[in-house]
Amino acid sequence: MQFTPHNYQTYCINRIITDPAVGLLLDMGLGKTVITLTAINDLKYNRFMINRALVIAPKKVAEATWSSEAQKWDHLKHLRISKVLGTAAQRIRAVNTPADIYVINRENVQWLVDHYRNDWKFDMVVADELSSFKNPQAKRFKCLTWVRPHISKFVGLTGTPAPNGLMDLWAQIYLLDSGERLGKSITAYRRAYFNENTHGGNFSTFDERPGAEQLIKQKISDICVSMKAEDYIELPERQDIIVPVELDPKARKLYDQFEHDMFLEVDEETLDAGTAAVLTNKLLQMAGGAAYPPAGTPVEVHSCKTEAFMELIEAAQGQPVLVFYNFRHELQRISQLLQKAKVNFGELKTPEDIDRWNRRELSVLLAHPASAAYGLNLQAGGSHIIWFGLNWSLELYQQANARLYRQGQRDRVIIHHLIVKDSADEMVMASLQDKDATQESLLAALKARIKGVKGK
Numbered sequence: 001m002q003f004t005p006h007n008y009q010t011y012c013i014n015r016i017i018t019d020p021a022v023g024l025l026l027d028m029g030l031g032k033t034v035i036t037l038t039a040i041n042d043l044k045y046n047r048f049m050i051n052r053a054l055v056i057a058p059k060k061v062a063e064a065t066w067s068s069e070a071q072k073w074d075h076l077k078h079l080r081i082s083k084v085l086g087t088a089a090q091r092i093r094a095v096n097t098p099a100d101i102y103v104i105n106r107e108n109v110q111w112l113v114d115h116y117r118n119d120w121k122f123d124m125v126v127a128d129e130l131s132s133f134k135n136p137q138a139k140r141f142k143c144l145t146w147v148r149p150h151i152s153k154f155v156g157l158t159g160t161p162a163p164n165g166l167m168d169l170w171a172q173i174y175l176l177d178s179g180e181r182l183g184k185s186i187t188a189y190r191r192a193y194f195n196e197n198t199h200g201g202n203f204s205t206f207d208e209r210p211g212a213e214q215l216i217k218q219k220i221s222d223i224c225v226s227m228k229a230e231d232y233i234e235l236p237e238r239q240d241i242i243v244p245v246e247l248d249p250k251a252r253k254l255y256d257q258f259e260h261d262m263f264l265e266v267d268e269e270t271l272d273a274g275t276a277a278v279l280t281n282k283l284l285q286m287a288g289g290a291a292y293p294p295a296g297t298p299v300e301v302h303s304c305k306t307e308a309f310m311e312l313i314e315a316a317q318g319q320p321v322l323v324f325y326n327f328r329h330e331l332q333r334i335s336q337l338l339q340k341a342k343v344n345f346g347e348l349k350t351p352e353d354i355d356r357w358n359r360r361e362l363s364v365l366l367a368h369p370a371s372a373a374y375g376l377n378l379q380a381g382g383s384h385i386i387w388f389g390l391n392w393s394l395e396l397y398q399q400a401n402a403r404l405y406r407q408g409q410r411d412r413v414i415i416h417h418l419i420v421k422d423s424a425d426e427m428v429m430a431s432l433q434d435k436d437a438t439q440e441s442l443l444a445a446l447k448a449r450i451k452g453v454k455g456k
Contacts, residue, residue, distance in 0.1 A: 003034060003073045008232045013039045015225055016155055017047070021176040023130060023156040023224040030227060031407060032157045033069045036126055037076050037101075043124070043153070044100055050153060052102065054112075054122035056144075058129055059085075059105040060371055064351035066103050066128075068377075084108065095121075106132055106140050113143040120150040130156030131395065133175060134168040136186045141171050148178060159402070160395045161224075166193065166208055166216055173220055181219045236383075237412045238405050242429065243308060245420045251302030255286050255423065280392075283424035288389045290329040298329035305388065305418055310337055312386055312416055313364065320360055320382030324369050324400055326389030331366055334388060338364055348372055357381035369393075369400035378403040383411035388418055390428045397432050 005013065009031055015022050016039035026032050036055075043050045055066055062085060070076040082099035084091045091111065095102060102122065104112055106129075113120075125144075127133060133141045148154070156176055162168045170189040173182050183189040190196065193216060194206035247255060259279075285291040289305050290298040313321060325331050331347070338345045345364035346353050348371055357365045358380040365381065369391065372378070383404055390397070405413040419425040 001073055003038065003075055005035075005038070006031075006232060008227060009035050009038075012225060013042070016040075016153075017042055017049075019223070020152065021154040021156075021223060023158075023161070023172065023176050023220070025158060025161050025224050025226040027159050027228045030159075030232060032128075032159075033065060034073060034076075036128075036155060036157065037066070037070055037073075037079065039155075040101060040124065040126075041076055041079060050124045052122050053100065053124040053126065055101060055103045055126045055128055056106050056109055057103060058132065059107065060348075060376055061128060062103045062105045064354055065376060066101065068351075070101075084112070091115075109140040110143045113147055116147075120147045123151065124153040124155070125151050126155045126157065127175065128157050130158040130172045130175070131160055131162075131168065134171050136171040136174070141175070144175060145178075148175065160398060166213060167206060169216065169220070173223070176223050181223065182216065233407050235405060235407070235413075236409055239412060239414045241414065241416050243312065243416050243418050245305050245308045245418055245425075247302060247304050247420060247423075251304055254301055255283070258286060259283060280424060284389065284391075284428065285327055285329070287420040287423040287425045288325075288327060288330045289333060290327075292327075292329070298327075298332075300333075305420060306333055306337055308418055309334065309386065309388055310341065312418075313338070313341075313343060316363075316384055318363060319384055320357070320362060321364050321384045321386055322357075322372075322378060322382060322404060323364055323366050323386045323388055324372070325366060326368075326391050330389050331368075334366060354378065367400075369396040372400055372403050376403050377406070377408070379406050379409040383409060383413045385413070385415040386418065387416065390417065390425060390432070392428055392431060394432055 012024055012026070012035045015024075016036065024032055024035070026035075040050070040053050044053070055062070057066065062083060067081045067083065070079045070081055079101060080099040081101045081103060082094045082097045084094040084102050084104040085108075086094075088111070091104075091108065092115070095112070095115070127144075133144065135141060154176055156172060158172075161172060167190075170182050170186050179185070183192060190206055193209055193212040195209055197205045197207060282291055285298075286301050287305065289302050290300045292298050309323075323334065325334065335345070335347070343363050344361070345366060346356055346362045348354070348357075348365055348367035353365070354376060356362050357378060360381055362381070365378075381404075385401060385404060401413075401415060405415075417429060419429050
């Protein structure tokens with residue numbers, strides 16, 4: 001396929017070529033992968049500025065996206081890509097294979113740094129989903145900082161740089177500029193832009209100071225490129241639908257009792273939630289139809305949501321549907337129902353599953369949002385999404401929806417959310433819609449609801 005870049009893509013390609021470090025904060029669907037591959041190709045084969053490029057990506061993206069994207073475009077098909085995945089022996093073989101680009105999953109960054117130690121081999125590094133390096137205490141971040149002085153060109157790619165607030169930015173920008181813009185440490189960053197609130201000496205929270213956001217944006221504006229999809233590409237219409245699910249009287253009684261008491265016995269199994277955070281997850285499990293006891297297999301509480309789900313599958317009339325679940329028991333119960341109904345379905349596990357979906361060989365593809373959140377191109381396989389179970393991560397929610405609602409999608413994207421009425425589902429959905437999907441906001445909403453329930 002011939003690649004004719006949009007003007008914004010040409011601009012981003014040139015920034016990668018000319019700048020020692022750049023963060024491309026591009027919205028989902030703007031073509032971050034082809035932009036980066038085109039720049040790497042130019043840097044290596046036209047300008048002779050780099051020798052070996054390393055791409056650090058989420059596992060599913062590392063397995064398929066970068067290699068398939070290179071094969072997709074005529075000007076990139078000659079690029080040799082080695083996937084540094086699998087066992088230690090397989091990874092060693094991969095890094096010793098002559099290639100232009102080496103792709104590794106982010107969980108193995110520490111291994112790669114330890115493997116090379118003082119003989120780092122990659123003069124260009126691309127952090128695909130730079131936001132996965134937002135935690136300055138994580139080993140993957142610390143290891144990358146150790147070899148950062150040996151990297152002449154660093155590119156960070158993400159569509160969601162600060163999913164939980166500005167605190168997430170420091171580590172990401174540090175990888176770009178070694179602390180030049182936002183400070184040499186997370187402590188210095190906090191002191192400069194946040195007010196600390198101590199809570200009885202047990203823990204601290206940090207609130208942005210007035211004007212901090214604008215000042216931070218000014219500080220990083222020269223090293224980061226931020227673009228929104230709606231400003232550069234015209235996507236088909238997207239429709240978000242809430243599908244309310246009523247619990248039957250027995251299930252409603254069990255749910256309300258558990259919410260009130262944080263303790264419940266079902267079929268001789270004990271469900272116990274010791275804290276508000278645990279209770280949130282337990283209530284989401286129960287809204288989905290089952291819950292996990294302290295040990296053993298999940299206990300089924302109701303089939304109200306699975307019945308509503310099968311009605312949606314039937315209403316789709318064979319049109320492919322991408323289904324996101326939250327808990328393993330949801331996957332198991334959905335799979336059993338689809339098998340019984342003789343629906344051709346698959347679970348997103350391997351690159352072959354992606355190919356089967358994009359060839360429209362599957363009526364239903366089941367995926368956890370964490371396994372499909374970054375970089376996967378699934379838009380060729382369909383335009384319908386069903387969220388069977390939600391979680392509180394706004395980043396995962398937005399990224400998962402962008403697997404279908406992205407450049408290349410030709411049909412209207414319809415996103416169904418199965419929401420149990422008067423349940424934790426509604427709190428999560430409201431949090432996502434308010435773009436304030438943090439665990440703290442959920443817990444605050446949950447505590448308020450518990451007070452209301454206990455006051456009855």
